[in-house]
Amino acid sequence: MRSPWQFVLGLVLTLAAVVAFGGRGIAAAAWGNAGFVGLARTALQGGSAGSAAQALERARLLAQEAGFARGLGRLSMLQDRQAEAIGSLQEALAACPEDRIAAFFLGQALWQAGEQEPAIAAWRQAGAAPYFVSLGQRLNAAGHLEEAMEAWRLALEIDPQSWQAHLEVGRALRRSRQPEEAIRELAVALDLCPLEAEVQVYAEMGHAYRAARNLDRALWAYRETYARLPAGNAYAYLIGSILYEQGRYAEARQYLCRLLQGTPHAPSHYLLARISIQQEDWAGAERELAQAIALAPSVPEYHEWLGEVYRAQGNSQAAVEAYRAAFCLAPPESRARERIGGKIQALGGELIGCEGE
Structure with missing residues (x-):
């Protein structure tokens, strides 16, 4: 029988696993060779104390059966015995179908064995798309864009509704000078993302439309971004720069001045100077350029x-x-x-x- 500290430690590690895989369903984490407590869905979704206790007891019993098989499966993977690993992990999932950790490792074993479709199905059962989104971000930060794209594409095979994966693919396509393809991915991301994430997608759409030289749509996307951020944010400059390109100098001046009310910003002073030059306001242009030079000499x-x-x-x-x-x-x-x-x-x-x- 486990001591209380083993139970508590197991619970903490289990919660970490649950967070890593999206915070839903039953997850059981391996402890030594025996396995231990998994959290049940009712407990995680804030059920009553009684139902939570029953769910935890059921998870404990399932973990005793599934955890050992999962441990054997992981050990077999580490020893490159993929067939044995797959069998053990499938046994673990048969005992506890909602064990996302076992499902994730099963996907890994199947992928290494060349069984890509079953691997994706297992990763889908594990809810592993966020993991591959994060993996792609780490690869991209390390300068491995091609590998990052593979991770994001895999995330979309696992979960086509992953707005984060669509956003990352769109961002990568835009930086790879494929703005039209980027716009298509970002449009999907915008349809799927929660309200609080719209600002990220609108900002990327603005960059992509601008790269595609569709200034009207870029202006629309930047205005949507600007409206979702605190007043005087830096997107005022991007809006002002497009309005300047379109010859809409009075509107451009309004946005640039809004930004400068609370933030010193040399490029905004420079654009205001260019507007003044267009209007042959030489004194105004000299004043704005002097301020731009003071900030960025x-x-x-x-x-x-x-x-x-x-x-x-x-x-x-x-x-x-x-x-x-x-x-x-x-x-x-x-x-x-x-x-x-x-x-x-x-x-x-x-x-x-x-x-x-």
Whole structure:
């Protein structure tokens, strides 16, 4: 008979297993070679104390029968005896059909044995799609996108309703410069996801539509994202940048100014300067560029456009100084340097050496 501390430890490990597999159903975790208590669905779903106690007692009895078979199955897997592992794990599931841990290991054993369809069926019984979504995320973070895509595709075979898997596949397709395919995956994710997750999907849809140069749909998706986040969030900039591209300067200015009310943001000041240049408001453009440079002094474009503003006002000396700053910030032997150098020479300035070169 188990001591109380073994029971408590078993319960804790069982809860961890339940959380890992979605928090539903009966899960039994292996303890040594004997196995131990699994939690029953009624206990997990907050039934009465009496029904929970009965469910736990039933799970304990099932675990005594199933846990040993599961342990043998896992041991056989570790020793590459797949046929024995499959038999033991199937025996464990016959004793306790809702044992998700055994179902997961059965899927693993079947997959290693080359039986892919039965493996997917076992993983489906285990509710293992979230595991493969997480595995794909870890692989992607390590720079293994191809393997990550395989994990996410497998998650979708296990559970076609996994909005997380559709989201990850859509995000990966967009980053792989396949925006149209990404949009299709993200549309499915949006249909399936809970309300609290919509903001993630709308944001990705905005990026995908923008990559596809569908600015109207990108604007729609970014506005949906913006509406679901606290006021003055960074999506105001993305909305403002699209409105700027569309020549809707007054609307763009509104969104950019909303962001700047609570957040210093050099790109927003830069876009406001570009709007002012379009409207030949040179003083406004100079003011916004000065603020952008104060926040991000190493961006060559900001200095170059400040030179353009000075040049438009007839201040050639100030324009040359701004161009020189942009010239030295641009990468050596780049087209940007060649272009900016031409502007300096056109105003009668000399190309001087840059510090550190």
